[in-house]
Amino acid sequence: MSIYVVGHQNPDTDSICAAVTLANLKQELGEDVEAIRCGKVNAETEFILDKFNIEAPKLVEKLNKGDEVFLVDHNEASQAIAGLEEAELTGVVDHHRIGGLETSGPIYFRNETVGCTSTIITKMYKENNVEITDEMAGLLLSAILSDTVIFRSPTCTEEDKEIANELASQLGLDVEEYGKELFKAGSVVNVLSAKE
Amino acid sequence: MSIYVVGHQNPDTDSICAAVTLANLKQELGEDVEAIRCGKVNAETEFILDKFNIEAPKLVEKLNKGDEVFLVDHNEASQAIAGLEEAELTGVVDHHRIGGLETSGPIYFRNETVGCTSTIITKMYKENNVEITDEMAGLLLSAILSDTVIFRSPTCTEEDKEIANELASQLGLDVEEYGKELFKAGSVVNVLSAKE
Ligand SMILES: [Mn+2]
Ligand SMILES: [Mn+2]
Ligand SMILES: [Mn+2]
Ligand SMILES: [Mn+2]
Numbered sequence: 001m002s003i004y005v006v007g008h009q010n011p012d013t014d015s016i017c018a019a020v021t022l023a024n025l026k027q028e029l030g031e032d033v034e035a036i037r038c039g040k041v042n043a044e045t046e047f048i049l050d051k052f053n054i055e056a057p058k059l060v061e062k063l064n065k066g067d068e069v070f071l072v073d074h075n076e077a078s079q080a081i082a083g084l085e086e087a088e089l090t091g092v093v094d095h096h097r098i099g100g101l102e103t104s105g106p107i108y109f110r111n112e113t114v115g116c117t118s119t120i121i122t123k124m125y126k127e128n129n130v131e132i133t134d135e136m137a138g139l140l141l142s143a144i145l146s147d148t149v150i151f152r153s154p155t156c157t158e159e160d161k162e163i164a165n166e167l168a169s170q171l172g173l174d175v176e177e178y179g180k181e182l183f184k185a186g187s188v189v190n191v192l193s194a195k196e
Numbered sequence: 197m198s199i200y201v202v203g204h205q206n207p208d209t210d211s212i213c214a215a216v217t218l219a220n221l222k223q224e225l226g227e228d229v230e231a232i233r234c235g236k237v238n239a240e241t242e243f244i245l246d247k248f249n250i251e252a253p254k255l256v257e258k259l260n261k262g263d264e265v266f267l268v269d270h271n272e273a274s275q276a277i278a279g280l281e282e283a284e285l286t287g288v289v290d291h292h293r294i295g296g297l298e299t300s301g302p303i304y305f306r307n308e309t310v311g312c313t314s315t316i317i318t319k320m321y322k323e324n325n326v327e328i329t330d331e332m333a334g335l336l337l338s339a340i341l342s343d344t345v346i347f348r349s350p351t352c353t354e355e356d357k358e359i360a361n362e363l364a365s366q367l368g369l370d371v372e373e374y375g376k377e378l379f380k381a382g383s384v385v386n387v388l389s390a391k392e
Contacts, residue, residue, distance in 0.1 A: 097301050103294045106351075111305035127323070155302075 002034040003090055004060065004067060006081050007117075008074035011037050013045045013186075017143035018072040018117040019057055021136050022093060025121065028130045033070070036060040038081035044146060044186025052138035063087040073117040075101050075109070093120055095155075115156040118143035122163045134171060141167035141175075142182060150179035198230040199286055200256065200263060202277050203313075204270035207233050209241045209382075213339035214268040214313040215253055217332050218289060221317065224326045229266070232256040234277035240342060240382025248334035259283040269313040271297050271305070289316055291351075311352040314339035318359045330367060337363035337371075338378060346375035 005023040007015020016037055023035035035057040041049070049056055063069060063083030070091040076099030077084055091108035092101070095117055112120050118140045125132050132140070144164040148156035151164070168175045201219040203211020212233055219231035231253040237245070245252055259265060259279030266287040272295030273280055287304035288297070291313050308316050314336045321328050328336070340360040344352035347360070364371045 095302055098297050098299045098303060098305055100296050100298045101294050102296045105293050106291055106307065106309045107294060108309060109294055109305060109307040111302065113302045113304060 001066075001068070002032050004036045004063070004069045005033055005072060006036050006038055006060070006069060007072050008079040009039050009081065011039050011045070012042065012073075013048060013146040014117050014143040015073040016041060016045045016057065017048070017139035018093070018121055020054060021118060021121050021139050022070070022072055022124070023057075024133075024136050025125055025128065025130055029128060034058070042186065044182060047182065047185030048139065048142040052135045052142075054135055054139065072121075075099055075111065077101060093117055093124075095120065113157070115153055115160040116144045116147035118147070119157075119160045119163050122167065132167070132170070137167045137170050141171065141173070141178075145175065145179040145182055146186075150176060150183075197262075197264070198228050200232045200259070200265045201229055201268060202232045202234055202256070202265060203268050204275040205235050205277065207235050207241070208238065208269075209244060209342040210313050210339040211269040212237060212241045212253065213244070213335035214289070214317055216250060217314060217317050217335050218266070218268055218320070219253075220329075220332055221321055221324065221326055225324060230254070232277075238382065240378060243378065243381030244335065244338040248331045248338075250331055250335065268317075271295055271307065273297060289313055289320075291316065309353070311349055311356040312340045312343035314343070315353075315356045315359050318363065328363070328366070333363045333366050337367065337369070337374075341371065341375040341378055342382075346372060346379075 005019045007019050019035040023033045026033040037057045037059055038061060041056045061082060063081055063086060065086045067087040068090050069087045071080060072093050074080060075092045075094045075096060089103055089107060094111045095114050098111060114120060122140050141164055144160055148160050151161055164175060201215045203215050215231040219229045222229040233253045233255055234257060237252045257278060259277055259282060261282045263283040264286050265283045267276060268289050270276060271288045271290045271292060285299055285303060290307045291310050294307065310316060318336050337360055340356055344356050347357055360371060
């Protein structure tokens with residue numbers, strides 16, 4: 001059975017896009033993996049998936065005994081998909097504080113002090129010499145702009161900016177303009193609620 | 197003040213060699229770091245340091261408040277230098293199980309399922325395009341041969357072998373022959389004790 005790649009509960013754009021792109025990278029490298037999500041896709045992420053013509057990953061609410069799982073965009077058990085303690089954890093790619101995770105054996109664990117998991121995944125494509133398709137570039141760019149609030153968050157680094165600018169230039173997108181479009185799409189629900 | 201790079205308590209060859217080489221790499225990259233150790237250098241490691249003409253890192257038994265520290269070859273607080281809880285942890289490079297570490301903010305944390313920390317550090321030299329001097333190659337090779345018991349341990353991977361063979365060829369050393377010399381040097385104390 002495939003190894004699941006999954007972001008945190010109550011997924012934001014980075015959790016969905018990092019799962020989809022890391023699964024894509026691993027598939028290109030010949031691994032049997034599948035991106036999943038453990039919660040609802042928010043309005044911003046829905047806009048992004050539509051724009052780049054990618055289906056939302058399958059919803060899995062709880063892992064079962066024997067499932068293998070790779071976590072992205074979180075490393076704390078309390079934020080993870082239900083049933084994690086029953087499953088076999090095979091890896092983590094994240095950019096948050098280290099949160100007390102314990103495993104019985106060694107696993108791949110990569111945490112970097114950058115603004116977005118998708119920045120690290122873009123580096124992983126490059127390290128493995130795997131071409132980033134426009135669809136995947138779109139998801140990676142969107143996640144970086146979302147997590148760093150278009151480079152304005154205190155967690156944003158030069159590396160996030162460089163990588164986002166490279167991805168934007170591959171896609172012929174203007175970072176500021178597209179970023180604002182993204183945040184507008186994400187706030188539709190709030191705007192509508194406010195109007196009611 | 198320098199950031200300390202340190203292996204686990206009761207240091208083995210990997211803990212000493214990974215600290216020295218990672219500090220060297222970081223210095224080459226312009227970072228202000230210093231390799232230290234928190235315990236006695238064993239006979240095997242002493243032989244290696246002599247052979248490659250490298251001084252043992254400074255002994256620091258306890259960290260003080262305000263010290264910055266980077267851990268190699270372990271990630272569990274229970275195995276770490278005394279005073280870790282007072283210090284500021286800035287990073288980890290390791291190859292063991294994930295052992296419940298918690299930090300207040302994000303840090304660099306790189307754990308891979310290979311046989312030796314020094315294998316990962318060799319990769320880091322390459323990723324950063326920093327030349328590995330013969331002295332550093334000697335320490336890296338020695339740590340890999342020590343941790344993998346000359347490629348015989350169940351944790352040894354193809355990556356460990358490839359990297360060790362590259363380092364050995366840089367140094368003109370035969371892996372089996374040098375590995376046996378290493379283990380013989382490490383067992384001198386035991387042999388002597390047994391004779392008594
Ligand atoms: Mn997130
Ligand atoms: Mn994130
Ligand atoms: Mn060790
Ligand atoms: Mn080791």
